[in-house]
Amino acid sequence: MATGETGFDDVTYDLVSVQYHALKAGHDYGQYVRDARNAGRDDIADFFEKVMSEDSARAKQCHEFIKELSKSSESGPAVTS
Incomplete structure (x- = not known):
């Protein structure tokens, strides 16, 4: 897996992004x-x-x-450090 400028590989970055948006939306749904x-x-x-x-x-x-x-070690140094 390629590690981008963030120190995270694309898959880890994508998972973090989905997790963040799911948690944020969950917070908003309480109001809904x-x-x-x-x-x-x-x-x-x-x-x-x-x-x-x-x-x-x-x-x-x-x-x-x-x-x-x-x-x-595939996830990059930002995750495995």
């Missing part, structure tokens, strides 16, 4: 759930909770992959 509940739309609130749960699982899977890559 409240908005839907306040509007009396429990069906939409339930949908947002499902999406939030999926993003949480996505972030966790990224974390597991990053841990796995950190045990390998």
